[in-house]
Amino acid sequence: MNSYLFVKVDSKNINRFLLKCHNNNINIIKIKYLSYKSIVILINSYDLKKINKIKGISKIRVLNEKGLIKYKDLIRNNLIFIISFFIGIIVLLFLSNIIFDIRIEGDNYKLNNNIKKELSNYGIDKYKFKKSYNDINIIKDKILKKYNNSIEWIEIKENGVSYIVNIVERKINKDKSTNGIYSIVAKRNGIIRGIYTYKGISLVEKGNYVTKGDILISSDLMLNDEVKDRVSAEGKVYAETWYKVNISYPLNYYEKKYTSKKKKIIYLKIGNKYFEPFKYNYYDRNTIIKYKSNISGLEFGIEEIRNINIINKKYSEKDALNKAIDKAKYELKLKLNKDEKIINQNTLNFYTKGSKIIVDIFFSVYEEIGEKKIIETGEANDTENIGERIQ
Amino acid sequence: MRLFNNINNYIGENNFKIIISNNKIDIINYKLIKDINSNKIIIDNYVIEGKNLEPIKLFSNEILIDGEINKIYINE
Numbered sequence: 001m002n003s004y005l006f007v008k009v010d011s012k013n014i015n016r017f018l019l020k021c022h023n024n025n026i027n028i029i030k031i032k033y034l035s036y037k038s039i040v041i042l043i044n045s046y047d048l049k050k051i052n053k054i055k056g057i058s059k060i061r062v063l064n065e066k067g068l069i070k071y072k073d074l075i076r077n078n079l080i081f082i083i084s085f086f087i088g089i090i091v092l093l094f095l096s097n098i099i100f101d102i103r104i105e106g107d108n109y110k111l112n113n114n115i116k117k118e119l120s121n122y123g124i125d126k127y128k129f130k131k132s133y134n135d136i137n138i139i140k141d142k143i144l145k146k147y148n149n150s151i152e153w154i155e156i157k158e159n160g161v162s163y164i165v166n167i168v169e170r171k172i173n174k175d176k177s178t179n180g181i182y183s184i185v186a187k188r189n190g191i192i193r194g195i196y197t198y199k200g201i202s203l204v205e206k207g208n209y210v211t212k213g214d215i216l217i218s219s220d221l222m223l224n225d226e227v228k229d230r231v232s233a234e235g236k237v238y239a240e241t242w243y244k245v246n247i248s249y250p251l252n253y254y255e256k257k258y259t260s261k262k263k264k265i266i267y268l269k270i271g272n273k274y275f276e277p278f279k280y281n282y283y284d285r286n287t288i289i290k291y292k293s294n295i296s297g298l299e300f301g302i303e304e305i306r307n308i309n310i311i312n313k314k315y316s317e318k319d320a321l322n323k324a325i326d327k328a329k330y331e332l333k334l335k336l337n338k339d340e341k342i343i344n345q346n347t348l349n350f351y352t353k354g355s356k357i358i359v360d361i362f363f364s365v366y367e368e369i370g371e372k373k374i375i376e377t378g379e380a381n382d383t384e385n386i387g388e389r390i391q
Numbered sequence: 392m393r394l395f396n397n398i399n400n401y402i403g404e405n406n407f408k409i410i411i412s413n414n415k416i417d418i419i420n421y422k423l424i425k426d427i428n429s430n431k432i433i434i435d436n437y438v439i440e441g442k443n444l445e446p447i448k449l450f451s452n453e454i455l456i457d458g459e460i461n462k463i464y465i466n467e
Contacts, residue, residue, distance in 0.1 A: 022451070028448065028450070029448065031445065031446055
């Protein structure tokens with residue numbers, strides 16, 4: 001592509017100037033007369049040097065450019081802007097291809113956490129590169145295969161710089177209702193404190209002491225000491241039960257607490273040593289992006305650092321005992337349902353062993369002790385016989 | 392052959408040629424411009440006379456002249 005220049009020539013004798021141009025083989029593509037002493041000529045850019053040589057006392061001024069040279073100059077004058085623009089585009093493309101958030105939409109918190117870990121194993125995690133459509137499909141298939149029993153359907157949607165994962169949990173019918181007939185039996189020893197019979201005949205009363213395996217609600221409907229019919233027993237039996245808990249608790253207390261201070265830093269590391277202008281001793285580090293050279297051992301990248309507050313103290317024996325009791329209560333409560341509770345507690349014994357305190361605690365608990373137990377098949381057949389006899 | 396030469400000449404513009412149209416003279420394949428001024432331009436042996444004569448294109452083998460052309464003649 002040729003480049004052209006518009007040049008203004010002011011001369012006392014324009015015609016002589018034109019003749020000089022002609023004699024020096026300068027092609028003038030266009031001539032525009034402004035006055036008899038001034039013209040604007042369009043020439044090839046490489047002829048400008050020749051014109052400068054032959055101009056004599058004539059005044060030469062380049063007015064404008066045409067062709068490739070114009071774009072060259074345009075680029076040269078706006079080089080910083082153009083480079084910034086392209087760097088901006090590259091940064092934008094880079095950032096738009098990074099995952100900044102993963103939202104898992106599912107009702108089961110535990111399953112959600114498992115899926116999050118699974119996605120992380122497949123490279124779908126915060127501050128990692130996005131996956132292609134095909135990769136996502138492969139990952140979905142793998143997760144579905146692995147969690148075949150718990151997931152019905154999974155969808156990973158890309159929404160800007162975040163992924164939204166929708167999970168439909170597989171509902172397995174856990175209803176154990178069969179054609180069998182149940183009785184409700186005690187699963188622990190205890191004193192009956194409450195009994196609610198919906199179906200069947202209750203064989204115990206409040207205040208009765210029962211042992212493990214005793215029938216609490218019977219499936220047999222009796223009349224005059226004769227089994228008239230059998231129904232699957234339904235109901236709830238609450239009793240006071242007893243637990244002896246042995247728990248140990250450390251006398252030395254160490255805790256790492258995160259404060260609200262956190263930031264992202266660029267780091268440089270050789271081996272295990274960081275080279276930084278500031279020391280981050282009381283900070284936890286989490287690498288976001290890293291580049292590591294295996295040859296030189298040099299590593300650099302971006303880390304998120306979180307300020308930590310370390311609590312290191314020693315409990316008195318009394319404090320440690322209270323803490324141990326609280327811990328035992330907390331752990332016992334985790335096993336209880338909403339309608340169950342701890343009635344009473346008593347510390348039986350405690351002693352220190354090394355850096356720990358060991359405590360024996362006695363708990364009496366209000367809990368449901370009824371447990372469904374199926375009647376043997378043979379007995380179920382008997383039921384049919386009874387039915388026939390009644391008719 | 393004549394037709395071929397005519398076409399070749401039209402496309403290649405190999406021969407000396409003067410084209411006159413609308414107060415413009417286009418002279419192709421000239422050898423020398425002897426003089427240029429607003430009343431007279433002498434190219435090779437050809438003299439162009441008129442008023443406000445201005446070359447508006449000046450190549451080594453072509454010149455286009457604009458202005459009020461009165462007379463063109465060969466100066467022997």
